[in-house]
Amino acid sequence: MPKGDKPTSFDIAYMAGVSQATVSRALRNSPLVSKETRIKVQSVARQLNYKVDKNAANLRSQQTRTLALLLFEDPTSDDSLINPFFLAMLGNITRAAARNGYDLLVSFQQLSEDWHGEYEVSSRADGMILLGYGDYVSYAEKLAHLAEANAHFIIWGPMVEDQPGHSLGCDNVQGCYDASRHLLDLGHRRIAFIGGASEHCPEFLLRYQGYSKALTEAGTPVDKELQVDADNQEISGYQAAQQLLEDGREFSAVVCASDLMAIGAIKAFKENGKQVPGDVAVVGFDDIPAASYMNPPLTTVHQDTNLAGKLLVENLIKLIEGEAVESSLLAPSLVIRESCASET
């Protein structure tokens, strides 16, 4: 082995006085080699600071022990900022992957991009996790391609009808139902909803359904006038709240389809001299880190990103290993802080 070059298994073999094949087996603790040999080989390997070449190993064994995380960014969002909720997910997924002995390849995708992008990644990983506020409708075709190519993938998001592949999501309906229920229990009757009610984003649509359901059950009419579309950004929440205010619509509470929008909305209310929670109660969804630091601390629907990351990774690995996996929904929990007061 010339000095400076990376040692190969042949170098180890030579130094340990065995064949290269034996080195390979010994290093992976194969029961086919004697304990003695194994110890000998491993000690030489350590001494030479030898590391298996992953490319060669993966090529030969046709697997990568790598998971890919495809993060679909909101195309409208500011380039420099990532949705904090996904950031939290990312962190937890990374951890879960590591705990399961997998590497994690992270890649940002623009929804608008050439669908080949996903395949590209797929050749470098055994499976992939798709993360994004699921405008899955617009890339259903891509998913179909993936499924067709026998790719292993799991989607973070709601279970959408006819959607190929497996998914894991949060029970959005239940979450927003609980949040709305909370507002109703506080005596509110005129409750607005900020967040898209189009099929463009199934998450928000489902959250809207939870809201509707709660109101309906309580015998409160769902007033279309009190629902305003917005996408998942602070500025959108701000604008939506402005609109509500400008139109002079009457309401004492708002449920926002995400914390980011809630933050924007609260800002708008404050700027217009409305007290939160005094004049208007606000609930959010996601429980991003900022939610607890805000003024007032935001009452919101908590999603367990730790559990989600763990399950996403574990289910994907099952998929890779050929085991059956059920798509499922995680239960959210309402965390009550200070952004909601009783209707007076």
Place this chain on the structure above:
Amino acid sequence: MPKGDKPTSFDIAYMAGVSQATVSRALRNSPLVSKETRIKVQSVARQLNYKVDKNAANLRSQQTRTLALLLFEDPTSDDSLINPFFLAMLGNITRAAARNGYDLLVSFQQLSEDWHGEYEVSSRADGMILLGYGDYVSYAEKLAHLAEANAHFIIWGPMVEDQPGHSLGCDNVQGCYDASRHLLDLGHRRIAFIGGASEHCPEFLLRYQGYSKALTEAGTPVDKELQVDADNQEISGYQAAQQLLEDGREFSAVVCASDLMAIGAIKAFKENGKQVPGDVAVVGFDDIPAASYMNPPLTTVHQDTNLAGKLLVENLIKLIEGEAVESSLLAPSLVIRESCASET
């Protein structure tokens, strides 16, 4: 090509009526193949949905076009929460890597871990980025090993004496100097400092230096009584503030070595009936997302994570390509919000 199997370059070659070598060249737009052939090959490849096998390609060309991000977690920190500042860095690094055509492998490391961990990753990437609140002293040995093995790596953090490798960091001294200066300009004279002043974390030490420098320049004595150690967590900031309060030390302002600690400190002050900024002014460091949402919005030292991510990636790539790189420092900027008022 049996149905269901992934097509190889041989399949493309066969269908396009050329040799496999030509396929390889055509797909990479080599000038060695005619335009005609190239188009033909590429169209067949697209048609068969062919994707180059990265493992094979990397093995042969001995490079991976992959960067590894090693995130060193504070061993004391809560398992479920990642330091928001690093999360922001992570996002920006991912983006920068993608823009430069590199994949990003993300890996969490425990400081306490076997140092082999790093090597392990290194065989899967062309270079690596080390990210963490730099207790580099404690793994200087690992860094030396890396350097010795001719690994390409760049460290996020201050330039520490004798530290092998390249680094990129924020000018911590300047940042805290500016923050302290701001407080002094507002008339404060009894200014406390929360954050470790030990060499355990060079970042905090440098920030403390900036603080000392500002006070000294202003002719204000640096009172050791007003400095309290804390590590980078909300709870530590909380405890440090408590301690300051309990001991009955007199102060009208606090500079915190990180936003997380500032958040904790503010919480402690509020709980003890102190108004921020009325009774005590607080500045932080990092400008994490939550800083602007807090009550009051936190005046803090902003680090440009977007630029940092970009530079980290670009410098690392230069290193990989054998170009010279200078370790350097990024200029922080003070962002003034509402957590500091004039001393009355």
Place this chain on the structure above:
DNA sequence: GATAAGCGTGCAAACGTTTGGCCTTTTGCC
């Protein structure tokens, strides 16, 4: 004292690329 069984190793063939070198055409030039 053969024969069978087991255990530990070595041999060599993949895995799917990239790439240096060689061979055939074409093309340009006198």
Place this chain on the structure above:
DNA sequence: GGCAAAAGGCCAAACGTTTGCACGCTTATC
């Protein structure tokens, strides 16, 4: 028309593993 040069393509050798198979050497069995 002959020759050199350039263009375009093919051959085959890597890259460093994993793994099926064959081979020897012990040890147990009849």
